[in-house]
Amino acid sequence: MNDEPACILTPVRQTPIYRWLTWLVALALLSVGCVPLPPQAASSPAPEALPLVVLDWENDITPEILQGFTAETGIPVELHYYYSAEEAYRRILEGETCDLAIVANDKVPGLIRAERLLPLDLPQVPNFRHIAPAFRDLVIDPENRYSVPYSWGTTGFVYHPAHVTSSLIQWADLWDEHYAGRIFLWEDPRTVIGLTLKSLGYSVNSEDLQALNLAAAKLNTWQTLPPAPYRPEALAEAFRSGRAQVAVAWVGDYLLARREIPDLVYALPAEGSILWMDHFVLPRSARSPEAALRLLDYLLRPEVAAQITAQSLWATANETSWAQVKLDPDVQVLVFPPAEALTNAELILPLSPEAEMAYNRMWEQFVRLRTPSPEMISSPTPP
Incomplete structure (x- = not known):
């Protein structure tokens, strides 16, 4: 090291x-x-x-x-x-x-x-x-x-220093084999697809067909845990159980998890955070x-x-x-980061209907590849 x-x-x-x-x-x-600020108006009686x-x-x-x-x-x-x-x-x-x-x-x-x-x-x-x-x-x-x-708020890396033995500086580092199968993600398509686009040098809101094809190919090679529905306590649980070595998470969730695991670290990638x-x-x-x-x-x-x-x-x-x-x-x-911490940060913006369909297809394939098929789930031993 x-x-x-x-x-x-x-x-x-x-x-x-x-x-x-x-x-x-x-x-x-x-x-x-x-726009001009609206004038103050007296509150109406509670209906x-x-x-x-x-x-x-x-x-x-x-x-x-x-x-x-x-x-x-x-x-x-x-x-x-x-x-x-x-x-x-x-x-x-x-x-x-x-x-x-x-x-x-x-x-x-x-x-x-x-x-x-x-x-x-x-x-x-x-x-x-x-x-x-x-x-x-x-x-x-x-x-x-x-x-x-x-x-x-910002989106960044969350990790425990004891488990990070290779560089974790930019979004692209999440594809390092050292973290394969140990990356925690929220069930949030725009963040996951957005960070993949940023790792390739594109905008988090890109609608360019070439960019989307490259992102789809890279996304499907990413070895992560199945994306998790949002539960505030799930981030700390993933680290505590040992399932996660690294997470992509929002700053408020990191601060909540840090109450249970004080050694957790939050960092913003060099390519810029996703807001x-x-x-x-x-x-x-x-x-x-x-x-x-x-x-x-x-x-x-x-x-x-x-x-x-x-x-x-x-x-x-x-x-x-x-x-x-x-x-x-x-x-x-961390809650109110200084301007220099937001260099190259991008806010998630609406997509055209056509691009939204393309993002949805990318996400569905990404999730499908991480969902165990019925034959992968062991059947009960017959009596």
């Missing part, structure tokens, strides 16, 4: 939260100009309604935070979880009853096209003014007619849209947004809340 570091680590030092915003502004292609249904990732908005809304308004709230961005998209497309949902950045345009979202009456959401200008008015939803930016972003939306199936807007406005209060960040460890788009987020310095620098 040489004396060179195993990978490029995100520097652990306290950095003002505002510094990384300059990087976000550089994503000018995502924005078409900011007589059934419990609000919120569709969200597990380990995000906690029941305790929603209980605060219920105590204040008298409106009960139910949390319904999903375990992949694709699952949330499908459930909303299918019309599942839901009053407020959190969906991935690349899924918003498809839901708009399918007419599965209600337009937002932003004057009824005065706390929208706390969303940082760099996050507003994105090309996925000009003028924020259907969505409100919520949270974002994800989630948004609040009101599905057309909402039974109580006015009450849902009240809940949205409550969740956009800076003190509430800061509490969500402190508990979930996901960065927020709520600019006013940043100064209220109190985390240990080594955690804060």
